[in-house]
Amino acid sequence: MITRLLRTAALAAAVLGFAGAAQADYPDKPIRYILHVSPGGATDVMARKLAIAMEKTLGVPLVVENKAGGRGAAQLSDLAAAKPDGYTIGAVTSTHIGAFNQTLKQYKIDSFDWIARLVNEPYLIVVNKDSKIQSMKDLIAASNERPGNVVMAGFVRGSGGHFAWEIMAKAAGVDSKKVRWVPYDSVGDAVTATLGGHAEAAIAYVDLVKTHVDAGNLRVIAVMADQRVPQFPNAPTLKELGYNADTSWQQMRGIIGPKGMPDDVKAKLADAVKKALETPELKAYITESSLVPAYLGPKDFTADAEKQDKITKQWMEALELTR
């Protein structure tokens, strides 16, 4: 009887003191870091590098788990069901925000806690070296000439890359309805299709096309960023070409957690992310992978996610993708 009473008291104390006690020791056991991609891709490699760097600050292992499938659906259902105690976190990219508005409508921006943004990646347009399209001007002319003249490869409709193309097209005066957007399983597959001449052009990132551009098989005709990217000093930005596109629309990567995490747990994680991004290993990796460091803490990241969500919603409406 007494033991039971004691246990109840201890339980009550634990519940009441949960916030204080749990956070003081946080973290004292391994943290699960759930990814929405299968092993081997760029997001996976970056996450594993980040996990190693964060382990040094946090003092506990970060266990990377790959839960690929359904454009993040498998990962998110796992994440949403986890306790918001900081021991389960997940990777997030712009693609997730697109999915919230399209196929995974059960989730919204505030279904999760936004912990930290890591990096950004500007979008760009590549064409095959043998393509008749060799500049943005050619692309505009060919696109507007007749419907179906140009095939543009990319990730699914409603993805960040798709909207990047729509934003570019609008700024450049291309009738995007006349261009066939062909969705591939990944941006890498879209690049392969362009390499093989099956599509005229693709929307991609620096890292995915770098080796092919360096080898002379692909050509970058425009970059959607404020400045030229150091890897391709000869590739003009859209602004230089005279087109005013919103360059804040970039592919981002970050970390989220289940809704309702205590503020100081979030702060601790965000701090570990910030420190990790400054380690020489990760800095070198970010440069090598042609990413742009773009750390944001919990508050700014949430605001940024909401802004991206708003832009996404506008484009979904405009393109009649809301179903």
Place this chain on the structure above:
Amino acid sequence: MWDGFLAGLSAFSSWQVMAGLLGGVVIGYVVGALPGLSAGVGMALLIPFTFGLDPVVSVVMLVSLYMASEYSGAIPAILVNTPGEPSSAITALDGYPMRERGEAGQALTLSILGSAVGSVLSTIMLIFTVAWMTKIALAFGPAEYFALAVLGLSLISTLAGHSVLRGIIALLFGLLLTTIGTDPVDGIMRYVVSDGLLGGIPFVAALIGLFGLSEVLKMLETRGDQTTPLKDLPGLSAQFGLLKPHTGNVIRSTFVGYILGVIPGAGATIASITAYSLQKRLSKSPQTFGKGNPEGVVAAETANNACMPGALAPMLALGIPGKASTAVLVGALAIQGVRPGPLIFTQHPEIPYSIYIALLVGMPFMVALGLFGSRLWVRLTTIPAGVVTAMVCATCLLGVFSESNDMFAVSIAVAFGIVGYLLSKVEIEPAPIVLALVLGYMMESNFRRALVMSGDDPAVFYTSPIAAFCLVSALIVFVLPLLQNFRSRRSEGEHAKMGGNPSKV
């Protein structure tokens, strides 16, 4: 070229590289032999260990793991009709009946030797043709992939030993199951009744259910306290001689495996089924295929191992990961700061060449392990059948769970086990179902992608020479047995009263 080769060779004088090679072969052998754990999973598990290693050591370890597990998937396929790797499902078609006849040792020997020769010949082709192979890899657009998938599916008619109708039913059943999950083009949810199905039916779970668990139920039908009588294996030198009658088969299957390996996404399963069907057409005794013809084992195993060096061609020369295991390899290299692609041969020549050498030097180790293993494994058939049944069942359940860390996958495997068992009772066999599960996604996504690309103009499927060739071949493969079936039905009808399935031998 020779400079790179020498650079790669000199790397192998370091003990770390040799240790990586041996470690990779042994881990790959174990991982491949465990149903549920495939090459990709094993390599992903190793990735964290490779962080601290030299790039050459880590790539040698991963490649040798990949190579060994592609072979050892055949072991459970032959011994207990449970493919360790998806592509060994084709090996099981003849390997398991051979084991039932007591020829487990012979089947295992043929599979290791066929694998070894296929892998070595294919590696040599890779070394000399890697640059040209990129053209084949890039020639495949949506229309071509669709046509290839159709050709792969049409080959089921060569599997359907019983009746073409039942083969087609199995195929359609599998295809229908692949539509569960997130739609490949528009990202719409289809038939998702549980969150676990968001990414589609977990393939490994389905494979293990259809083969392993349904076989367990079949084994319960016979007395469990008996053992299979075993035929003696010849001595070691004679063991090597077993492959000799199959020389032509090995060379053809190697070629088929290598070319299909080069096409990103086609994979070892298509390679196996293609080589198997080809061999069946050319064989002097096609009617014994599926009943324990050693030619089937040789064709399937040679092709799926020859496929692996082929898959390295687009990965190395273009940075395109054609499947899960090469994707892990790309990731492991990226962690080390090496990016596969057209420039790898000039910037990091030691990487491709150490891969080639690992494949060539690792092979004798694998053969030794495989031959030694084949003598050890056949003892399994001397254990009472009931004990084997329980062990197989437990390993399958454990393997499915650990592949995905997901209880839901285990339930799926159980469901497929029971359904597969019941369907096999009416002679609707698991092999075409599995083939459809492998190819369904490729077929649908590329069909729709091709139509989006052409603006709904079906001409894309016949204006591309590759697509047209594949589709016409598929038509021939598909129609031929129907005609033969019809003819034999008529001739048989004259002799006896019509009944049953006359195509049944």
Place this chain on the structure above:
Amino acid sequence: MSGPSLDPSAARCNVAADDAPPFECRMEIGDLVAGAALFAFAGLFWVLGGEIDNGGFGVGAADFPRGIALLLGVASLILFANAVLRLARGDTQEMLCIGRPARVAMGMALLIAFPPAMSHIGYYPAMALFMAALLWVADCRSPLRIVAYVAGFLVFSKVVFEMILSIPLP
């Protein structure tokens, strides 16, 4: 391919004399059941497919599954109809056999019980019970050997999976 081989002329199941009687029925009955079940399965996919948003562009998300469902429906009807025809003619040659049906049913029940058991009581106890029961069903009746095999397998999963491959088992 596997299992007891059928001898069409005998048209009987092969059973050891001292074994429990097998479950037997004519192949056509099996075909009727399978045809009907597959037809229902295809019908389900066809009906549910109607609720999938097909989108506005050409061949949409619902068309492929519905097309396959239609074909499977037709194929399973043919299977069904063939069986009816052969039954009507009465010239059956083959038997569908399930040897030792009670044990197969027990095996199925064990398989079905395993996933929920593992979720509730964890891997090691669930696997121990499952294996012991399956060994018993599969004619391994000596308690000592059952314990030995089960212990052996659990050690194998601990060493190979948890320790070498570092896959956590709940």
